[in-house]
Amino acid sequence: MLVCGIYPGILWVIGQTAFRFQANGSIVDGPDGKPVGSLLIAQPFTKDEYFQSRPSAVSYDASASGSSTLGAANYAPFAGLVGEPLVNVLEINLELRHRYGPPA
Numbered sequence: 001m002l003v004c005g006i007y008p009g010i011l012w013v014i015g016q017t018a019f020r021f022q023a024n025g026s027i028v029d030g031p032d033g034k035p036v037g038s039l040l041i042a043q044p045f046t047k048d049e050y051f052q053s054r055p056s057a058v059s060y061d062a063s064a065s066g067s068s069t070l071g072a073a074n075y076a077p078f079a080g081l082v083g084e085p086l087v088n089v090l091e092i093n094l095e096l097r098h099r100y101g102p103p104a
Contacts, residue, residue: 025038026038026040028090028094030099036090037090038090039090039091041088042054042089043090045089047103050096051089051093074086074087
């Protein structure tokens with residue numbers, strides 16, 4: 001009973017109270033307040049005006065040159081101790097839409 005019910009319940013309560021955004025999939029809302037995607041999953045973008053994720057992207061990371069000037073978050077794995085810095089394509093595309101409006 002403890003392993004099958006109480007322990008998972010305790011972890012769920014901790015996740016929903018202390019880490020609600022992460023526990024619910026890191027869903028980001030668009031300008032209209034509706035969910036547009038997750039910071040953790042590479043979304044396809046159909047318009048040429050948007051940055052595109054790598055076709056082989058399994059997570060939210062993709063690279064794009066010059067994107068740091070848009071103010072989108074650059075991520076470095078393990079606080080920058082290992083790996084290459086990553087750019088979140090969803091955040092860049094949302095910032096582009098915020099600054100310049102939706103593509104025609």
